[in-house]
Amino acid sequence: MPRDNRLSRSLHALIHLDRHVKRATSDAMAKMLGTNPVVVRRMMSGLREKGYLVSEKGHGGGWELRAELRDITLLDVYQAIGSPALFSIGPAADPSPCLVEHAVDARLDQALGEAEALLLQRFSQITVADIADDYLQKMASLGLDPHIFPRCSD
Template identity: 60%
Template sequence: MRHDSRLSRMLHVLIHMDRHEGTATSETIAAMLNTNPVVVRRTMAGLREKGYVRSEKGHGGGWTLGRPLSEMTLLDIYEAVGEPAVFAVGPACEQPSCLVEQAVNAALAEAFEEAEKLLLSRFGKVTLADIARDFDARMARHPAFATAAGAGWHS
């Protein structure tokens, strides 16, 4: 099953925005993500509602960060993109009348809830600043990319 890449994409964008001076247009961001400006606006609308980014229309407009990366966790962004379903596997029926199926669903639900709890709890502990620091470490190990990467927008 093809997976949802919105969380991943938004993390990517936010860190770039932090390293980039001024505003970034949907077009610029779309080029970086290899996608379409409309998809960028659609996805970032959720982040704007929560105040993680701001948008300005017209000349010189575009997107800016609404708060520092140290004040955004993976969980925040996961929630801002609409809390998409975490699991690609699930029950055949939500409210089965069959008692066997009820027992199966209960066993699966228990396992999935535990895993989801762990995942989201971990998401809550990782800030975007942590990821940006890891990016810095990676750049230090790859000096060839340093100039281009440090300059701002790139894919």
């Protein structure tokens, strides 16, 4: 089952917009993220609706950051992209008359609900600026100039 990578791609895009390009078209973002422009537009539209980005159509247009990275949390981005399922495991989709399955499903639901609450609470504590700082530290540890646009795709 493929993973939903909209959260990581959205974070990636936000950091590039802040640190490197300031404005980028959906085509340019798609090349950087290794996807297609339609996927980028869908992904970024939620961020625009929340006020984190603005977009302009036409020549010279593109996506531009509206908010400071320190004011955007992982939880904010997660919610902006539609709050996708965090776990690919869980109870059976079809109800069963089996009491064993009922017990299994109840415990799984409880444990997954608790885990999701903890994860979302942690997401609320991490800003996109924290991740951008991690990137800068990684660049510095490798002796690389963080102002040079990194190559992210072939």
